[in-house]
Amino acid sequence: MIDINLILNETEKVKQALAKKGCFADLSEIIQLDGERKALIRRTDALKAERNAASAMVPKLKKEGKDVSEIIARTRMIGEEIAAGDKKLSIVAEKLSDLVSRLPNLPDDDLLPGEKENNKVIKVFGTKPEFDGYKPLDHVSLCAKSGLIDYERGTKLSGAGHWIYRGKGAQLEWALLNFFISEHLSDGYEFILPPLALGYDCGYGSGQFPKFVEEVYWVENAEESDRKKMKFMLPTAETALVNLYAGEILKEADLPKKLFAYTPCFRKEAGSYRAEERGMIRGHQFNKVEMVQITTPDKSKEAFEELVNKACSLMEKLGLHFRLSKLAAGDCSASMARTYDIEVWIPSMGIYKEVSSVSNANDYQARRNGTRYKDANGKNTFVHTLNGSGLATSRVFPALVEQYQQPGGSIIVPEVLRKWTGFDKI
RNA sequence: GGAGAAAUACCCAAGUGGCUCAAGGGGCUCCCCUGCUAAGGGAGUAGUGUGGAUAAUACUGCAGCGAGGGUUCGAAUCCCUCUUUCUCCGCCA
Numbered sequence: 341m342i343d344i345n346l347i348l349n350e351t352e353k354v355k356q357a358l359a360k361k362g363c364f365a366d367l368s369e370i371i372q373l374d375g376e377r378k379a380l381i382r383r384t385d386a387l388k389a390e391r392n393a394a395s396a397m398v399p400k401l402k403k404e405g406k407d408v409s410e411i412i413a414r415t416r417m418i419g420e421e422i423a424a425g426d427k428k429l430s431i432v433a434e435k436l437s438d439l440v441s442r443l444p445n446l447p448d449d450d451l452l453p454g455e456k457e458n459n460k461v462i463k464v465f466g467t468k469p470e471f472d473g474y475k476p477l478d479h480v481s482l483c484a485k486s487g488l489i490d491y492e493r494g495t496k497l498s499g500a501g502h503w504i505y506r507g508k509g510a511q512l513e514w515a516l517l518n519f520f521i522s523e524h525l526s527d528g529y530e531f532i533l534p535p536l537a538l539g540y541d542c543g544y545g546s547g548q549f550p551k552f553v554e555e556v557y558w559v560e561n562a563e564e565s566d567r568k569k570m571k572f573m574l575p576t577a578e579t580a581l582v583n584l585y586a587g588e589i590l591k592e593a594d595l596p597k598k599l600f601a602y603t604p605c606f607r608k609e610a611g612s613y614r615a616e617e618r619g620m621i622r623g624h625q626f627n628k629v630e631m632v633q634i635t636t637p638d639k640s641k642e643a644f645e646e647l648v649n650k651a652c653s654l655m656e657k658l659g660l661h662f663r664l665s666k667l668a669a670g671d672c673s674a675s676m677a678r679t680y681d682i683e684v685w686i687p688s689m690g691i692y693k694e695v696s697s698v699s700n701a702n703d704y705q706a707r708r709n710g711t712r713y714k715d716a717n718g719k720n721t722f723v724h725t726l727n728g729s730g731l732a733t734s735r736v737f738p739a740l741v742e743q744y745q746q747p748g749g750s751i752i753v754p755e756v757l758r759k760w761t762g763f764d765k766i
Numbered sequence: 767g768g769a770g771a772a773a774u775a776c777c778c779a780a781g782u783g784g785c786u787c788a789a790g791g792g793g794c795u796c797c798c799c800u801g802c803u804a805a806g807g808g809a810g811u812a813g814u815g816u817g818g819a820u821a822a823u824a825c826u827g828c829a830g831c832g833a834g835g836g837u838u839c840g841a842a843u844c845c846c847u848c849u850u851u852c853u854c855c856g857c858c859a
Binding site: 382409 | 785
């Protein structure tokens with residue numbers, strides 16, 4: 341949620357920033373509605389003050405045996421006016437908050453405008469693996485060959501976009517998660533296992549709703565139109581973590597909060613790239629460890645660097661070839677002011693695929709869900725929220741088996757995972 | 767899933783229509799007295815949101831007693847819906 345005062349006071353600046361993200365919303369309607377809202381508040385508040393004063397006199401006059409019917413008649417009329425004013429106010433206020441809440445976050449000043457074509461590779465880690473004298477297999481074949489993943493029975497149980505980790509595949513998957521978890525623990529992050537089905541407010545508070553209400557799985561009777569009372573399966577643990585302190589006022593001394601969670605993530609991924617993205621590149625359910633920091637505005641740049649470094653460090657320790665990209669304004673998701681993607685090399689596809697997205701929402705999410713802290717001057721201030729995958733296994737797994745494959749389709753297990761897998765080769 | 771009870775500030779808690787713009791404790795902050803592993807006296811302590819007016823965190827209106835509605839001139843108090851917690855019953859692949 342963008343600060344309404346910023347829209348009022350620096351309209352042009354906001355307009356230009358939104359344009360960088362490809363949003364050309366009409367701000368004048370917002371400004372006009374806010375004026376209306378304030379005028380209505382002034383009027384009804386004055387009426388309420390009048391009614392309060394008049395009502396307060398009633399018991400005194402009654403005691404003195406005076407006739408109060410005139411006062412009561414008048415305050416009744418005032419009451420009707422107040423009711424009408426309040427009704428109008430709530431309509432205006434709701435319209436206003438709906439418009440403002442649909443605006444995406446303002447991108448940081450240093451971002452290029454536009455979409456993917458303006459993303460910039462910042463750094464490349466490692467080199468593409470060489471496959472001397474043999475043709476490397478894609479991860480689907482590799483996994484099938486070693487029985488790591490059971491695609492057929494996955495779709496049998498739950499349809500397209502679902503797979504089953506089996507045997508050593510399950511062990512490798514779990515080893516990755518254990519590795520990520522142990523790294524975050526040693527960096528002093530708090531381990532969170534949140535509910536997987538969340539209420540509407542979490543979706544709104546993270547900035548994913550109302551935009552993505554159709555992209556998540558709703559748990560309770562889907563016919564029901566009132567989604568605000570329903571639960572949905574979380575599409576990422578970010579949705580839970582950034583709402584952990586919603587509505588609370590934290591102490592500055594307790595910040596930053598450094599959290600991470602392991603959850604499966606559930607996404608409809610309707611109408612997507614199935615043919616191109618075989619195997620587990622894009623599924624309806626995948627495992628992810630998500631990092632979140634909740635911090636003061638002055639520390640948020642620092643926190644962002646930390647999260648980017650952490651994500652890169654995980655990839656480096658796995659020994660995978662990947663690159664780090666800075667996204668253009670339009671390619672950042674709506675809630676985010678800045679995003680860096682970590683993309684891993686998938687040899688069979690000949691492209692880099694996202695394994696982690698590290699983002700800073702600034703105070704956009706905090707404004708939506710009401711997470712604040714009391715600063716040194718005793719003023720309540722919105723926190724900054726940051727999140728980053730650390731990491732999503734559904735992309736790491738295929739990259740790993742492809743990059744570590746040997747002639748004949750065997751796979752070397754990266755050193756750091758061996759204490760979790762218990763084997764060094766598949 | 768059913769029945770009953772509850773929700774007031776940092777904590778405990780009074781309060782069944784105006785005398786509560788929420789009593790009283792505890793805790794915390796400040797002051798005084800005493801003087802040192804004590805004790806006593808006094809003052810302060812409703813955050814927050816949202817308007818107005820500001821140099822201002824000074825001042826002021828409104829809202830606010832779990833949330834949202836309703837009744838009323840007036841609601842913490844009466845009514846309805848919801849949420850959460852507790853107790854009991856049921857269910858438990």
